[in-house]
Amino acid sequence: MSDIVRRDPRAEWIARNRLHPLHAAMQTQQSNWMGPGGVIRKNVHAVGFIGPNGIKRIDRSGAQHGTTTVSRRSATTEVQLPLHQVADPAFYIAVVPDMVGGRLGSHDRDLLGLARSLAGSEGAVLAIVFGEHKESNFAAAGVDRLLLIDGDEYRGYAPEQLIQGLRAVDHQFAPRHWLLPDSRTGGGEVGRRLGAALGERPATRVWQVKDNQCIGRAGAGQQDLHRDLPRLILASAECAEPVSETRHEALPVELSVPVARSLPRIDDLGPVAVDPAAIAMAESEFIVSGGNGVKDWDLFHRATVALGATEGASRVAVDDGFMPRHRQVGATGTWVTARVYMAVGISGAIQHLQGIGACDKVVAVNMDPGCDMIKRADLSVIGDSTAILQALIEAVENYRKGAQREAA
Amino acid sequence: MNTKVISLVSIGAHPGSGRTRRAEQDARAVELGLQLAGQHLQVVHAGDPREEALRAYLGMGLDHLDVLEQPAGADVLGVLGDYLRDAGAQLVLTGSQAETGEGSGMLPFLLAERLGWPLIVGLAEVESIENGTAQVLQALPRGQRRRLKVRLPLLATVDNAAPKPRQSAFGPARRGVLAARNVMVTQDELLTGAELQPARPRPKRLKVIKAKSGADRMKAATAKASGGGGKVLKEVSPQEGAEAILKLLVEEGVIR
Structure with a gap:
């Protein structure tokens, strides 16, 4: 009914x-x-x-x-997608998602969609995740088997240890295909290292897989390379449609033998502080934007320095001369891709919301609880921006002091 | 500095006209090498020694450029590996991927595997080289940097985060010597089973809305971007609000 x-x-x-x-x-x-x-x-x-x-x-x-x-039926009935089960997989399709920020990104989901289509009804998609993650919905992304490899040796930048782990997976599961994202956030590098280690010639920058043939970009993107589907595939974004019509089991599996430890030849000395103002706004990871609701701009600048964030602004703030034009976020300014975007005193005009469409987490600080930015935000605090920024600076300083004391 | 630095270069293609030129990232590798080793930088190309585009590298201030003579479609992995081992290189710089041919970006990885050297991707700056180890800065996405300590000999690829290449001067480019060497040729069998075609534009992904009723489709088509189910903190003190924001920022790992 x-x-x-x-x-x-x-x-x-x-x-x-x-x-x-x-x-x-x-x-x-x-x-x-x-x-x-x-x-x-x-x-x-x-x-x-x-x-x-x-x-x-x-x-x-x-x-x-x-x-x-006659009582009205409840309007919201959760649609339960059909569960796809692979009890005894004939073969595996191994996927190593990037997990930027600990979650599956859109590139990872596209890749899992491609893996799903390669696995068919017989095979199982095996996702291999290193270290801790925050993803809760592997099942909906199309993961049949989930292998978590965790340990101190995988912390930081340890590509050679990662390859040792993937070699162990290759030995145990012998996947029919290896799929990795051809991205700058790790997948491209790990995939090429894996190709060199396994002696497999990968197909790179693949954007279409059809009938055991694949098409990938070649050279500087002026040519396409058509070839037979190899065992190792490095696929670019939007290579296939993500899984949307089935649920999967995401059963945890484990390695039967411990991974051999490689002697580290590369020591990770940790991230280096980069001047956030020098990072281009389009590729900055964390942006704090100010709008009409910001009354004390000195305080706003101090807050961005304390948080270590790149500064942004709404059109109103730029037009009023508080921020330079190249800091404007939105349809007429820069389209940003920040993972965390904090909007202070911005009500959220549609042009501004378009500009932050690619952002992952949005935090809003605003006086008006009914504005559009708060509908978009993952966390909103209703209140005066000056007081909240002041409190935020203090909180960050306390947090840093606490972290130092723990380290000491 | 007495570290032997070698830069590997290839022939690039202009993205608009397709004319041969110096490859963008390889030129950055040469620039970084020049900053590290000055006149002692050794630059190698495997390919055709009569290619005029190679002179653009000479014009950056090099006396000569070694060319390992290879026909088009040859596998250069073996000859480059032998050359690097014989030359006793400590630091080898390459671009991330070629602008012509397959452009898979596998060469540095295969060379590192063959030579058994560590490999670093996206080298931005070499801070110091002492006692057989190098301290370098690696470029990460989103403008971030990471400091690494690596044992020499070392292979490193550079991308757009490396210093911008200097302009190529015409006079030195004419005067420089392209020193060709005769080496063994191995045929690469990739193009026997694959073919290169002019790039097709990729189909744009359609936004398919799976809704049963017309009202739902209309709603989906006209909806504003919304996170849905965001947490709203009303009537809290600024301190509580700031704590909640800080908690989210720390969870997301953007506060360092």
Whole structure:
């Protein structure tokens, strides 16, 4: 039965017209109500309904309601996608997602979609994730088997140890295909290292896979290379449609033998502080933007320095001369791709919301609880921006002090 | 500095006209090498020694450029590996991927595997080289940098985060010597099973809305971008609000 509400104008007209002969019959009659003394009263005449041949029926099973008490069905029913199960996989398709920020990105989902199409009904998609992750929905992304490889040796930049782990996977599961994202965030490098280690010649920058043939960009993107599908595929973004019509098991699997430790030849000395103002805004990871609601711009600049964020601005702030033009975020300014975007005193004009469409997490600080930015935001704080920025600077300083004390 | 630095260069193609030129990233590798080793930088190309585009590298201030003579479509991995081992290189710089041919970007990885050297991707700056180790800055996406300590000999690829290449001067480009060497030729069998075609424009992804009723499709087509189910903190003190924001920022790992 559909959820569409059907109106009956005749019944409504009768309900309005108290002189109509059917008025009394079509009134909704309460059968149960609380009396003034707190006692439940019952109208026995209103119980039941008139059946199709004019005889009164009383259904005490509770399954059926009378015509007079039609309750509206709840509008929100969660659609449960069909579960795709691979009990005994004939072969594996191994995927190593990038997991930027600990979650599956759109590139990873496209890749899992491609893996799903290669696996068919017999094979299983095996996702290999290194270290900790924050992803909760591997099942909906199309992962049949999930292999978590965790340990101290995978912390930081340890590509050679990663390859040792993938070699162990290759040995145990012997996947029919290896799929990695050809991205700058790790997948491209790991995939090429894996290709060199396994002696497989990869197909790179693949954008289409069809009938055991694949097409990838070659050279500087002026040519396409058509070739047979190799074992190792480095696919670019939008190589296939992500999985959307099935649920998968995402059963955890484990390596039977511990991964050999490689002698590290590359020591990771940790990230280097980069001047956030020097990073191009389009590729900055963390942006704090100010708009019309920011009254104290000195405080705003101090807050961005304390947070270590790149500065952005809405069009109003730029037009009023508080920020330079090249800091404007939005349709007429820069389209940003930040992972975390914090909007201070920006109500969220549609042009601005377009500009932050690619952002992952949005934090809003605003006075107006009904503005569009708050509908978009993952976390919003309603209040005065000056007080909140001040408190935020103090909180960050305390947090840094606490971290130093722990380290000492 | 007495570290032997070698830059590997290839022939590039102009993205618009397709004319041969010095490759963008290889030129950055030469620039970084010149900054490190000055006149002692050794530059190698495997290919045709009569290619005029190679002179653009000479014009950056090099006396000569070694060319390992190879026909088009040859596998240069072996000859380059032998050359680097014989030359006793400590630091080898290459671009990330070629602008012509397959352009898979596999060469530095295969060379590192063959020579057994460590490989660094996206070298931005060499801070110091001492006692057989190099301290370098690696470029990460989103303008970030990471400091690494690597044992020499070392292979490193550079990308657009490396210093911009200097302009090529015409006089030195004419005067420089392209020193050709005769080496063994191995045929690469890739193009026997694959073919290069002019790039087709990729189909744009359509936004398919899976809705049962017309009302739902209309709603999806006209909806504003919304996160949906965001947390809203109303009537909290600024301190509580700031704590909540800080918690999210720390969870996302953007506060360092």
